[in-house]
Amino acid sequence: xxxxxxxxxxxxxxxxxxxxxxxxxxxxxxxxxxxxxxxxxxxxxxxxxxxxxxxxxxxxxxxxxxxxxxxxxxxxxxxxxxxxxxxxxxxxxxxxxxxxxxxxxxxxxxxxxxxxxxxxxxxxxxxxxxxxxxxxxxxxxxxxxxxxxxxxxxxxxxxxxxxxxxxxxxxxxxxxxxxxxxxxxxxxxxxxxxxxxxxxxxxxxxxxxxxxxxxxxxxxxxxxxxxxxxxxxxxxxxxxxxxxxxxxxxxxxxxxxxxxxxxxxxxxxxxxxxxxxxxxxxxxxxxxxxxxxxxxxxxxxxxxxxxxxxxxxxxxxxxxxxxxxxxxxxxxxxxxxxxxxxxxxxxxxxxxxxxxxxxxxxxxxxxxxxx
Amino acid sequence: xxxxxxxxxxxxxxxxxxxxxxxxxxxxxxxxxxxxxxxxxxxxxxxxxxxxxxxxxxxxxxxxxxxxxxxxxxxxxxxxxxxxxxxxxxxxxxxxxxxxxxxxxxxxxxxxxxxxxxxxxxxxxxxxxxxxxxxxxxxxxxxxxxxxxxxxxxxxxxxxxxxxxxxxxxxxxxxxxxxxxxxxxxxxxxxxxxxxxxxxxxxx
Numbered sequence: 311x312x313x314x315x316x317x318x319x320x321x322x323x324x325x326x327x328x329x330x331x332x333x334x335x336x337x338x339x340x341x342x343x344x345x346x347x348x349x350x351x352x353x354x355x356x357x358x359x360x361x362x363x364x365x366x367x368x369x370x371x372x373x374x375x376x377x378x379x380x381x382x383x384x385x386x387x388x389x390x391x392x393x394x395x396x397x398x399x400x401x402x403x404x405x406x407x408x409x410x411x412x413x414x415x416x417x418x419x420x421x422x423x424x425x426x427x428x429x430x431x432x433x434x435x436x437x438x439x440x441x442x443x444x445x446x447x448x449x450x451x452x453x454x455x456x457x458x459x460x461x462x463x464x465x466x467x468x469x470x471x472x473x474x475x476x477x478x479x480x481x482x483x484x485x486x487x488x489x490x491x492x493x494x495x496x497x498x499x500x501x502x503x504x505x506x507x508x509x510x511x512x513x514x515x516x517x518x519x520x521x522x523x524x525x526x527x528x529x530x531x532x533x534x535x536x537x538x539x540x541x542x543x544x545x546x547x548x549x550x551x552x553x554x555x556x557x558x559x560x561x562x563x564x565x566x567x568x569x570x571x572x573x574x575x576x577x578x579x580x581x582x583x584x585x586x587x588x589x590x591x592x593x594x595x596x597x598x599x600x601x602x603x604x605x606x607x608x609x610x611x612x613x614x615x616x617x618x619x620x621x622x623x624x625x626x627x628x629x630x631x632x633x634x635x636x637x638x639x640x641x642x643x644x645x646x647x648x649x650x651x652x653x654x655x656x657x658x659x660x661x662x663x664x665x666x667x668x669x670x671x672x673x674x675x676x677x678x679x680x681x
Numbered sequence: 682x683x684x685x686x687x688x689x690x691x692x693x694x695x696x697x698x699x700x701x702x703x704x705x706x707x708x709x710x711x712x713x714x715x716x717x718x719x720x721x722x723x724x725x726x727x728x729x730x731x732x733x734x735x736x737x738x739x740x741x742x743x744x745x746x747x748x749x750x751x752x753x754x755x756x757x758x759x760x761x762x763x764x765x766x767x768x769x770x771x772x773x774x775x776x777x778x779x780x781x782x783x784x785x786x787x788x789x790x791x792x793x794x795x796x797x798x799x800x801x802x803x804x805x806x807x808x809x810x811x812x813x814x815x816x817x818x819x820x821x822x823x824x825x826x827x828x829x830x831x832x833x834x835x836x837x838x839x840x841x842x843x844x845x846x847x848x849x850x851x852x853x854x855x856x857x858x859x860x861x862x863x864x865x866x867x868x869x870x871x872x873x874x875x876x877x878x879x880x881x882x883x884x885x
Contacts, residue, residue, distance in 0.1 A: 444882050494876040502879035515743055525873055533879075575740030584745045 311644050311654050313637040314354025315347050315630070316389035316546065316613040319367035322620035325568040329622075336366050337373065339623045343616075344377040346627050348384040350634025356387035356419065356613055359396070361428050364570075371404040378412035385658070386412055389508075389546075389613065390421025390489045393450070394442040395432035397466065401446075402453035402474040409479045414659025419487035419508050419544075420447060422496075434465070440495050441465075447486075447499065454483035482666055485657045487544055487611075490522065497522050501529030506542035506656055509606065511586050512615055513571055519545070520605040527607065539649070542656045544611035545602055548587045551632040555590040561625075562589045569619035592636045599636070600643055608648045610656040612640070684721040684860050686710050687758035689751075691728045691765040691776035698798045700727065702830045702849075703764040706796055709849050710762065713857030721759075721860070726751045728775050735775065738782045752783055760792040760860040761821070763812075767799040767829075771811045780819065792859035793821040794852050795828070802831040822859060826852040 317340060323330040331339065344355040355377060357367045367373060374386040386408065391401060401418075408416050422439045423429075429436040445463045452459050453474040462468040478484065487506035490496035491514060500507040507526040509519040523543055530541035550565075552558035559578060566578045566589075581587050588598040603609060614633060617626045645654060655661075688707045692699030707723035714721040728735070734748035744752055755761060765776035795812050797804070808827035816823050826848060834845040877885075 440882070441885060444885075448883060494873050495882060498876050498879050498882065513741065515745070518743070521873055525876070529879075572741050576737045576745065580737070580745065581741075584743075 311609075311641060311648075312353040312385065312611045312656060313640065314352045314356065314385070314387075314611070314613050315343070315616055315633075316354075316356040316358070316387075317343070317367075317615070317617050318358045318389075319360060319365050320570060320618055321364040321366060322570060322618065324620040324622055325564045327622075330620075331623075333366050339617075339626075340367070340373060341377055341380070342623060343626055343630070344384065344386075345380055346630045348381045350630050351637060352384070352630075352634065354385045354387055354611065354613060356389035358389050359392050359423075360425075361392075361395075361431060362425060371408045374416065375408050375411050378408070378415060381415075384415065386416045387487075388418045390419045390423075392423045392428075393420040393446050394422045394439055395429055395434050396446075398446040398450040399453065399466075399469075399472075399474060401450055403476075405484055406454065406474065406476050406478050409484050409659070410476055414479050414482070414663075417485040417487065417506075417656070417658075419489045419506075421489045422493070438465070440493065443496065444499060451483070451503070454478050479659065480663050480666075482659060482662045484659075485662065487542075487656075492518065492522075494522065494525055497526035498529055501526050501535075501541070502533050504530065504533065504535035506544055506610070508544035508611070508613075509546065511546040511602075512548040513585055515584055516586065516602075516605055523606040537651070539607050539652055542653070543606055543609035544613065544656070545606060545609055546586070546613055546615060547599060547602070548585075548615045549595050549629075549633070549636075550589045550616075551592055551595060551629055551636070553591065555594060558589045558591065565619040565621055573619075592632055592639070595633075595636050596639050596643065599640055600647075603644070603647065608644070608652045610653060682720075684714060684719055684759040684863075685754075685757065686714075686721055686723045686760045686762060686856075686860070687754045688723060688725045688762040688764065689728065689755065689776075689779060690725065691773050691779070692798075693729055693766070693773075693775075697766070698830060698832075698835060699764055699766050700725075701835075702796055702798055702828070703762065705849055706762045706764065706794060706828065706853060709853035710760070710794070710856050710860075713850075713853040714861060717857055717861040719857070719861045724754055724758075726754060728779055731779070732775055735778045735782060739778065744782060748782075751779075752787075755783060756787045758791065759863055760794070760856055761788065762794045762796065762856070763816070764796045764798070765812075767797050767804040767807050770804070770807060772797070772807075772815070777815075780815065783819075786820075788816070788819040788821040791821050792824065792856055792863075794824040794826075794856045796830070796852070797828075798830045800832050802829065802833065804831070805829045824852055824855045824859065826855055828852050 321336045426436045459472045487508045488500035489508040491510045511519045527538035527541045531538040550562040588595050616629045688703045690703035711721045731748050734746045738744050765772040828848050
């Protein structure tokens with residue numbers, strides 16, 4: 311099972327000090343956080359994509375490639391890549407380049423983005439969100455799988471004999487996840503292609519996630535990719551850790567109360583009971599996280615949000631030290647509960663390459679037998 | 682089958698005139714359905730205890746606590762009675778918040794009786810100019826008679842003046858007609874059951 315962190319990349323005032331990092335500091339801090347994630351034994355770092363303040367990650371592959379150059383094991387990913395407003399040709403090129411530079415240590419997660427004004431800035435219309443996600447992704451898949459693409463659709467200039475370069479590393483397209491909070495069409499899309507489905511999970515009641523993952527698993531089986539419990543599922547999580555739970559609550563409360571997304575609403579205690587947020591000791595986070603599988607089934611990737619709402623870098627790095635301990639306990643605990651026919655890990659470049667080689671050699675044998 | 686009438690009332694004090702009006706409308710509507718040989722139950726949802734959950738829903742985007750059951754009751758009701766005090770020439774903000782967080786389509790084709798309370802009958806047309814467009818937008822089937830109870834309607838001994846009684850009875854009768862005439866099998870919406878097959882999405 312893979313564990314990691316995902317960031318929104320918000321530039322937010324620290325409510326306890328009134329200090330706001332500059333964009334330069336926030337970008338450099340993001341790199342430091344990713345490197346720390348590898349150091350404490352995490353597997354994945356994922357960044358969001360945003361095109362409006364107060365967010366900095368408008369060019370995810372630049373940041374991810376820079377991190378890839380300074381890490382050796384970490385898988386670089388996104389949370390999410392805007393498949394609606396980003397030209398699929400640019401996604402194909404940018405992420406294939408990242409795949410080469412990182413020697414295959416990457417995958418990506420498609421998302422629609424929910425900020426209305428962003429769509430017209432890129433010549434799109436938010437009311438077409440689902441059709442954009444469906445058409446653009448269908449094109450992206452072809453660009454990675456076919457050398458010469460003739461294509462015509464509703465949302466982009468037609469292509470005649472177009473070759474996306476560079477070609478994917480070893481001819482293996484990057485593994486793709488689809489993330490959605492509330493749109494069953496996206497779970498259906500992920501299931502259709504046999505791609506991964508990522509339940510954002512955080513900031514929402516568990517029942518939302520349970521319903522979406524349930525639909526994805528059922529449809530994954532329907533489309534013949536395997537049994538429902540073998541579908542590739544990732545989940546978000548949100549934690550704040552301290553050695554004792556009172557300290558965790560006391561330290562996190564000012565950040566919680568003023569957080570951009572949910573601040574000034576429910577109390578920390580209410581939000582902890584209503585959503586996956588866990589503020590407490592490493593043991594409490596281990597117990598809560600192990601409970602997720604009870605409503606989504608055994609899954610393959612767990613990402614935590616640890617760096618939002620104005621938490622300063624020093625605090626985030628300390629959080630990661632403790633998160634490393636949590637993950638060291640979670641790994642064997644999840645595997646002990648997992649049935650043997652359910653994969654532990656999502657597909658990686660190495661496993662996809664091995665599958666491709668195996669299917670090519672069996673195809674060659676078949677052809678050989680016929681001659 | 683037993684019909685369910687759900688009353689949403691936005692009175693702010695205990696035993697507010699808004700709650701009293703809501704109770705009267707509920708009782709009369711159940712009685713009106715009984716006259717039409719239809720068994721009905723009335724559930725009263727006071728919004729005051731849900732005020733924090735409603736604000737939280739605006740900020741977080743999801744319902745929590747007892748608000749979840751309240752929204753479900755309205756969604757599954759056969760008929761709704763909506764009662765608000767008049768605040769600044771309109772329904773109250775608390776009242777509007779409830780209908781803001783109610784999921785899209787929840788009132789589609791549902792009979793709704795509108796009522797309001799005010800300090801003076803000069804507010805009567807609020808129901809027609811402000812509240813009726815709200816429920817038209819929500820695609821409810823609105824009862825023709827809307828009921829406004831002003832201070833002077835409550836009479837001397839806490840009773841209801843003859844004129845208000847007549848309006849309540851007329852509105853309840855009209856709601857009764859609409860609810861009694863509903864088909865037996867109501868279609869319950871489920872967006873997870875209605876997801877189009879991916880080939881359909883792809884070829885749209």
